[in-house]
Amino acid sequence: MKSNRPKYKQIIDAAVVIIAENGYHQAQVSKIAKQAKVADGTIYLYFKNKEDILISLFQEKMGYFVEQIELEISGKESAQDKLLVLIKKHFQILSDDVHLAVVTQLELRQSNKELRLRINDVLRGYLNLIDSIIIEGKETGAFLPDLSVKLARQMIFGTIDETATTWVMNDQKYSLPKQAEAVHQLLLGGCACKN
Amino acid sequence: MKSNRPKYKQIIDAAVVIIAENGYHQAQVSKIAKQAKVADGTIYLYFKNKEDILISLFQEKMGYFVEQIELEISGKESAQDKLLVLIKKHFQILSDDVHLAVVTQLELRQSNKELRLRINDVLRGYLNLIDSIIIEGKETGAFLPDLSVKLARQMIFGTIDETATTWVMNDQKYSLPKQAEAVHQLLLGGCACKN
Amino acid sequence: MKSNRPKYKQIIDAAVVIIAENGYHQAQVSKIAKQAKVADGTIYLYFKNKEDILISLFQEKMGYFVEQIELEISGKESAQDKLLVLIKKHFQILSDDVHLAVVTQLELRQSNKELRLRINDVLRGYLNLIDSIIIEGKETGAFLPDLSVKLARQMIFGTIDETATTWVMNDQKYSLPKQAEAVHQLLLGGCACKN
Amino acid sequence: MKSNRPKYKQIIDAAVVIIAENGYHQAQVSKIAKQAKVADGTIYLYFKNKEDILISLFQEKMGYFVEQIELEISGKESAQDKLLVLIKKHFQILSDDVHLAVVTQLELRQSNKELRLRINDVLRGYLNLIDSIIIEGKETGAFLPDLSVKLARQMIFGTIDETATTWVMNDQKYSLPKQAEAVHQLLLGGCACKN
DNA sequence: AATGAATGAGGTTTCATTCAT
DNA sequence: GATGAATGAAACCTCATTCAT
Numbered sequence: 140m141k142s143n144r145p146k147y148k149q150i151i152d153a154a155v156v157i158i159a160e161n162g163y164h165q166a167q168v169s170k171i172a173k174q175a176k177v178a179d180g181t182i183y184l185y186f187k188n189k190e191d192i193l194i195s196l197f198q199e200k201m202g203y204f205v206e207q208i209e210l211e212i213s214g215k216e217s218a219q220d221k222l223l224v225l226i227k228k229h230f231q232i233l234s235d236d237v238h239l240a241v242v243t244q245l246e247l248r249q250s251n252k253e254l255r256l257r258i259n260d261v262l263r264g265y266l267n268l269i270d271s272i273i274i275e276g277k278e279t280g281a282f283l284p285d286l287s288v289k290l291a292r293q294m295i296f297g298t299i300d301e302t303a304t305t306w307v308m309n310d311q312k313y314s315l316p317k318q319a320e321a322v323h324q325l326l327l328g329g330c331a332c333k334n
Numbered sequence: 335m336k337s338n339r340p341k342y343k344q345i346i347d348a349a350v351v352i353i354a355e356n357g358y359h360q361a362q363v364s365k366i367a368k369q370a371k372v373a374d375g376t377i378y379l380y381f382k383n384k385e386d387i388l389i390s391l392f393q394e395k396m397g398y399f400v401e402q403i404e405l406e407i408s409g410k411e412s413a414q415d416k417l418l419v420l421i422k423k424h425f426q427i428l429s430d431d432v433h434l435a436v437v438t439q440l441e442l443r444q445s446n447k448e449l450r451l452r453i454n455d456v457l458r459g460y461l462n463l464i465d466s467i468i469i470e471g472k473e474t475g476a477f478l479p480d481l482s483v484k485l486a487r488q489m490i491f492g493t494i495d496e497t498a499t500t501w502v503m504n505d506q507k508y509s510l511p512k513q514a515e516a517v518h519q520l521l522l523g524g525c526a527c528k529n
Numbered sequence: 530m531k532s533n534r535p536k537y538k539q540i541i542d543a544a545v546v547i548i549a550e551n552g553y554h555q556a557q558v559s560k561i562a563k564q565a566k567v568a569d570g571t572i573y574l575y576f577k578n579k580e581d582i583l584i585s586l587f588q589e590k591m592g593y594f595v596e597q598i599e600l601e602i603s604g605k606e607s608a609q610d611k612l613l614v615l616i617k618k619h620f621q622i623l624s625d626d627v628h629l630a631v632v633t634q635l636e637l638r639q640s641n642k643e644l645r646l647r648i649n650d651v652l653r654g655y656l657n658l659i660d661s662i663i664i665e666g667k668e669t670g671a672f673l674p675d676l677s678v679k680l681a682r683q684m685i686f687g688t689i690d691e692t693a694t695t696w697v698m699n700d701q702k703y704s705l706p707k708q709a710e711a712v713h714q715l716l717l718g719g720c721a722c723k724n
Numbered sequence: 725m726k727s728n729r730p731k732y733k734q735i736i737d738a739a740v741v742i743i744a745e746n747g748y749h750q751a752q753v754s755k756i757a758k759q760a761k762v763a764d765g766t767i768y769l770y771f772k773n774k775e776d777i778l779i780s781l782f783q784e785k786m787g788y789f790v791e792q793i794e795l796e797i798s799g800k801e802s803a804q805d806k807l808l809v810l811i812k813k814h815f816q817i818l819s820d821d822v823h824l825a826v827v828t829q830l831e832l833r834q835s836n837k838e839l840r841l842r843i844n845d846v847l848r849g850y851l852n853l854i855d856s857i858i859i860e861g862k863e864t865g866a867f868l869p870d871l872s873v874k875l876a877r878q879m880i881f882g883t884i885d886e887t888a889t890t891w892v893m894n895d896q897k898y899s900l901p902k903q904a905e906a907v908h909q910l911l912l913g914g915c916a917c918k919n
Numbered sequence: 920a921a922t923g924a925a926t927g928a929g930g931t932t933t934c935a936t937t938c939a940t
Numbered sequence: 941g942a943t944g945a946a947t948g949a950a951a952c953c954t955c956a957t958t959c960a961t
Binding site for chain 3: 747748749804807830831833834835836840841844858861865866867868869871872874875876878879880881882883884885886887890893903906907910911912913914915916917918
């Protein structure tokens with residue numbers, strides 16, 4: 140398995156740093172190679188091309204997201220609690236690794252449509268996680284029985300993503316994790332007054 | 335006023351078509367000029383540089399968004415109705431101009447950080463419109479009194495945007511405007527069951 | 530005669546100012562037109578093309594050089610005095626019009642080989658003036674009888690030109706006319722000690 | 725040291741040929757690369773940009789001038805002999821490499837002011853060589869004791885340069901080196917008759 | 920005569936990828 | 941496996957000149 144070879148992670152991590160610090164379009168392969176302390180050519184022993192570095196980067200990190208969130212979710216009983224954990228963990232991981240946050244929220248979105256379609260494939264695993272919470276919520280009666288899974292997922296992911304992007308764009312001036320509970324509340328209850 | 339000159343709109347419209355059909359990075363100035371039926375150099379009589387075309391494009395179109403939505407909103411009484419109109423109109427405009435939808439949801443996001451910051455400035459007008467609806471809703475008691483305007487706006491815009499992007503990514507296979515009511519419902523009431 | 534038409538001199542003078550202030554390569558036709566307070570197209574009613582402006586400029590100014598110097602020379606008896614007057618007047622004219630000095634000593638030399646060949650044609654009149662002084666000097670016994678007219682002219686013009694260029698390059702920090710006598714002395718007597 | 729790398733000289737030499745044959749403004753990087761039998765991009769591994777090729781070219785060649793002349797001068801006793809050697813060698817080098825002569829006397833002067841200022845820096849070494857001969861001549865009594873070093877240098881360099889330029893402009897129809905002695909004579913003794 | 924909007928050719932430089940060592 | 945020198949395609953923008961008014 141390629142990801143076991145010594146320089147694989149080295150290059151991925153270098154890519155995160157270089158992209159975060161220089162931006163997507165200034166993240167030349169040679170810069171990544173230098174940061175990873177390997178030769179330019181070595182990159183191509185581990186990755187098919189530059190795009191493959193980015194896909195792999197996203198896979199590794201998004202895999203970590205799913206893994207971490209699944210781990211924490213497993214201890215929770217209700218769909219509502221699971222959703223809270225998902226939001227909290229999502230915000231926590233980004234907050235803990237600002238480089239990663241900049242890369243996923245801003246830089247990687249500058250990739251071309253094709254790359255973004257492939258990134259969406261990777262994202263699928265995360266969206267499935269959200270879907271499973273929604274489905275469980277509907278089954279247990281925690282969520283509305285006629286909730287559209289797709290729409291609900293779009294609202295949940297869209298809101299989390301927009302909140303994270305706004306935070307990054309504002310130079311992380313405030314605490315993202317502290318917003319988790321309010322976001323959770325909002326997603327569950329909506330904007331409207333129930334009087 | 336530059337936008338009154340006939341070739342200004344001609345070039346903007348050409349840019350939308352070319353970017354939608356070829357993608358952001360394959361939208362060469364020469365292609366746009368050809369589509370607009372002007373010489374390459376003529377572009378530079380109306381726009382400072384290529385980036386300026388994109389900013390102007392976004393300004394024109396987003397201005398149209400805000401204008402149209404404000405027009406329709408003015409006839410509505412409640413904040414809830416106004417939100418519905420905003421979502422409907424947003425989805426309708428994108429649905430009516432698929433080229434525009436592709437450009438705003440996918441292609442323009444590939445621009446560099448600097449350009450996106452300037453795009454955000456333009457977006458500000460739209461976000462202010464959302465904010466004004468939220469504030470009115472809070473004042474009239476239609477929305478929760480302790481609602482965070484910022485968070486609510488992030489949920490509303492994030493959800494609309496994610497829904498639109500998903501629709502574009504899925505090659506506009508289904509009707510976007512038909513989702514407006516369900517999205518509206520969801521934003522107002524959230525996911526949770528109120529039993 | 531074209532040079533009688535009202536805007537001819539206006540454009541030439543504008544060209545001197547624009548080239549002096551912006552440099553040869555930044556002296557666009559549109560800038561010259563603006564400075565001359567005429568439309569871009571008007572330039573082409575007076576000049577065949579951009580090169581023609583520069584040739585004409587050089588012709589006008591070099592004609593003035595020759596005219597002025599011939600005027601002053603006519604009053605002098607000896608070839609040696611005539612040479613002194615030539616040097617003095619040459620330095621004086623440049624000193625009186627720093628824009629002109631910058632244009633002739635620095636900027637116009639950036640033109641391409643072809644233009645410079647044509648400029649050399651214009652220069653011919655000035656070089657002929659020098660030649661006539663040398664020939665007269667040889668005939669009257671003031672200059673060495675076996676002096677090569679061509680070499681002597683190259684020394685005289687080369688020295689005057691290099692002195693003027695050095696002065697312009699040094700930002701006209703010192704008085705150029707004050708150097709005329711020493712240059713004259715040097716050209717007549719050379720470097721060597723006659724013991 | 726970059727000038728030891730084989731392709732460095734290869735590119736410089738190609739630049740001399742291409743500029744001499746096509747003129748400064750028609751000397752595209754792609755032409756130089758082709759002549760040097762390297763890829764366009766390879767140029768940029770050895771030179772910062774196109775201007776850097778020209779500066780380096782001038783440095784290399786002018787360095788060779790100074791080096792060669794210093795070598796030959798060291799064997800000469802008097803300042804007068806040293807000056808003769810300088811003129812002879814200067815003319816000889818240009819005469820031996822007509823491409824180089826065209827480039828230094830005509831083409832390189834078309835560069836912009838900034839480039840020419842940097843070229844002047846390089847020229848400084850050559851002018852210093854002339855100065856040292858003048859100073860030595862003054863000290864040994866070979867040259868006039870009250871000679872201005874600056875003016876004398878301007879005369880010597882101006883005359884040599886003008887003579888070389890005239891020769892190049894006349895398509896090298898006659899022998900430049902054969903003029904060295906007469907130029908030398910003229911610079912030492914001036915034009916005037918000493919009766 | 921005068922205008923000025925429109926034209927369109929042309930070149931420097933970057934950087935992902937290769938391959939001989 | 942690792943290296944890094946070499947490759948070469950590709951595009952934005954400028955500006956001299958024209959010509960309909």
